Amino acid sequence: MPETPQRNYRTIDMADERVAASWRRFFVVESGKTNGAHSDLVRMIKGIGHSQVSRPEDCDYLLIICPAVSRVGTNISEALESLPAGKPAILVVMHHTFNKNAIVAESRRQVTNQNIYLTVDVFFYEKNLLNCNRNDIAWCEIQKFLVGSQVQFPGRNLLNRIRSMGGCSDRACLIIASLVALAGIVTAITVAVIHFQKKN
Structure with missing residues (x-):
């Protein structure tokens, strides 16, 4: 009976998440042009209390931005060629498309470098x-990996933020905040199901 082939990509475990929970400073490595689209992601990571540094030696982890412009495997290999030795990293593979429902193979399957903790x-x-489900899931994975159980979904404290803007009755504000919180819960369940399926 043939052996079951081992997965050639890193599987996130609890130990990885505990290590990542201590990370606070990141350095951005751009392996190609994104026209600045990755800046939104950088801002979101800063929004959870992390700081961008200007030198790789000052960082806790690397944020590798890898535009997929030809073969994804080749793009990833080129992006990982000249990384600072020994620095852990998060790899973000960016696919240029206007189709929010585009189907792409998981890039994590192309990664064998043990310094890449999350792809x-x-x-x-x-x-x-794009404002799409793929990006929502990616952000949820990054946030969960970096802050673990402290992940804040969009509905948290949203009621107070909506009220502070004015022009919204208490009932309307409550309905809006509830809907956004529900969307956050659905996203969390989706990520959990995907993670479970990957392990099996």
Whole structure:
């Protein structure tokens, strides 16, 4: 009976998440042009309390931005060729498309470098990330990996933020906040199901 082939990509475990929970400073490595679309992601990571540094030696981890412009495997290999030795990293593979429902193979399957702790795929078009389920899941994975159980979904504290903007009755604000919180829960369940399926 033939042996079951081992997966050639890194599987995130609890130990990885505990290590990542201590990370606070990141250095951005761009392996190609994104027209600045990755800036949104950088801002979101800063929004969870992390700081971008200007030198790789000052960082806790690397944020590798890898636009997929030809063969994804080749793009990833080229992006990982000249990384600072020994630095852990998050790899973000950016696919240029206007189709929010595009289907792409998981780039994490192309990664064998043990310094890559997490690989996610995102969609962008021109200068912006797309507002799509793929990007929501990618961000949820990054956030969960970096802050673990402290992940904040969009509905948290949203009621107070909506009220502070004015022009919204208490009932309307509550309905809006509830809907956004529900969307966050659905996203969390989706990520959990995907993670479970990958392990099996």
